[in-house]
Amino acid sequence: MSLSDEICEYLQSQSIGLNFNGTGGINCFSSHLPDQPDLAAAVIDRGGIPPVGWLTGPAFHSTTFVPPVNESLFDRPVVQIFTRSGMTGFTSGTELVQNIFGVLHGTVEQVINVGGALFHLISAMQSPMYLGRDEKQRHQWSQNFTVWWENTDRS
Amino acid sequence: MADSSYFEFVTGDVQMEIGAFKAALKMADAELKKIAASPDVDEKGPGFEAAGDALIGAGYDGMNKYIRDVAAMSLEEVPRDTEVLANSFKVLDPIASDNYIRVTMGYGFGDEINPKTKRLAGQYALPVHEIYEAKHDPPTKDHYLLDPMIEHSYHLQQDMAAEMRGVKVTGYRINRGVSLFRKGGGPGINPVLDPSGKIVKRKRR
Numbered sequence: 537m538s539l540s541d542e543i544c545e546y547l548q549s550q551s552i553g554l555n556f557n558g559t560g561g562i563n564c565f566s567s568h569l570p571d572q573p574d575l576a577a578a579v580i581d582r583g584g585i586p587p588v589g590w591l592t593g594p595a596f597h598s599t600t601f602v603p604p605v606n607e608s609l610f611d612r613p614v615v616q617i618f619t620r621s622g623m624t625g626f627t628s629g630t631e632l633v634q635n636i637f638g639v640l641h642g643t644v645e646q647v648i649n650v651g652g653a654l655f656h657l658i659s660a661m662q663s664p665m666y667l668g669r670d671e672k673q674r675h676q677w678s679q680n681f682t683v684w685w686e687n688t689d690r691s
Numbered sequence: 692m693a694d695s696s697y698f699e700f701v702t703g704d705v706q707m708e709i710g711a712f713k714a715a716l717k718m719a720d721a722e723l724k725k726i727a728a729s730p731d732v733d734e735k736g737p738g739f740e741a742a743g744d745a746l747i748g749a750g751y752d753g754m755n756k757y758i759r760d761v762a763a764m765s766l767e768e769v770p771r772d773t774e775v776l777a778n779s780f781k782v783l784d785p786i787a788s789d790n791y792i793r794v795t796m797g798y799g800f801g802d803e804i805n806p807k808t809k810r811l812a813g814q815y816a817l818p819v820h821e822i823y824e825a826k827h828d829p830p831t832k833d834h835y836l837l838d839p840m841i842e843h844s845y846h847l848q849q850d851m852a853a854e855m856r857g858v859k860v861t862g863y864r865i866n867r868g869v870s871l872f873r874k875g876g877g878p879g880i881n882p883v884l885d886p887s888g889k890i891v892k893r894k895r896r
Contacts, residue, residue, distance in 0.1 A: 569824070580823055582834065585844050614841065616823065616834075661837075665699070667818040678821035680837065 537652060538689055540566040540579040543615060543640070546648040547577070552635035574622035574674055575629065577636060584613035584682065611687040614661070619677040626675050633664045633677045640681055656684040699817035702797030703761070703840045707754050707851070709747050710790035716743040745858045751785075751792055753851030757843055758782060758794055764839035769798065770819055770831040775805040779812035797836060 544556040544564050554564035554577055561573060569578035588610035617636055621629025643658040659682050667676040720740040762782065769777050782796040799816035808815070823833050
């Protein structure tokens with residue numbers, strides 16, 4: 537599962553009003569925020585600092601040299617959460633933004649979804665930022681998190 | 692309803708912790724002074740604590756290299772339409788205390804008005820930075836400060852370490868031919884311990 541999918545599933549499970557793949561109206565999206573619904577959030581994978589790497593081996597078997605292998609899956613990307621609410625929904629948008637912040641910031645050494653990856657740390661890079669209104673006068677917020685996790689999505 | 696005016700600077704902080712570093716240098720010097728009390732020491736250097744300012748200055752030089760690299764990349768990636776946003780970039784004077792040196796850099800400073808939107812850069816620097824779906828001509832993009840800071844963060848430690856390695860730290864010089872483990876001088880020999888732990892003399896080869 538990709539990082540943004542993992543985060544979306546986790547946000548859905550926390551009963552803060554976001555629905556990623558459950559029944560009913562979907563309002564939590566991975567990588568793209570569609571035009572509807574108004575009250576919605578998108579989780580976007582961004583780049584990050586280099587992953588932590590460590591090597592196993594090398595192994596020597598008689599005359600055969602087996603080169604070391606990088607076994608680390610410890611990645612450290614940045615995730616952006618983009619949230620939007622309707623033209624008259626500033627309060628509901630603010631509440632959703634703060635709930636997202638509260639759920640994610642400070643997550644430590646946790647498998648956040650059943651059968652999912654281990655998250656060593658999710659930490660906010662700043663408080664949620666209000667960005668003003670879009671062309672349809674809807675309110676917008678952004679927040680960025682550093683994520684340290686075991687990226688089982690890559691080999 | 693008209694948009695309310697607001698100012699949102701897009702800034703990044705680079706901070707070097709020096710309080711613990713200074714304390715460690717002081718401890719190293721205290722140990723060194725004990726050695727200096729020995730009659731075997733014939734030259735006393737200024738020690739680690741005296742070199743501390745030079746080491747901190749070198750670390751700060753490394754930090755400045757990181758800031759210059761980030762600024763160069765950021766100014767390539769900042770969206771440019773009227774140049775007002777790019778012109779609002781600034782590196783503030785460093786703030787230093789006993790514990791840290793901090794440098795803040797970013798966008799949204801100044802009072803230049805965008806001729807197209809009639810707004811100050813500080814009024815739109817943040818939305819331009821954060822709205823990821825806006826179209827920008829390459830290489831300009833959103834996250835035009837955060838991404839360069841992240842991309843160069845790996846080099847920050849290396850740059851600081853490289854500068855610090857260039858600083859000469861002179862300690863104390865031990866009299867030639869004398870082992871630190873022997874009192875009273877004598878030919879330079881490596882200490883050899885008998886089973887009871889006592890230093891015994893060993894003939895030179």
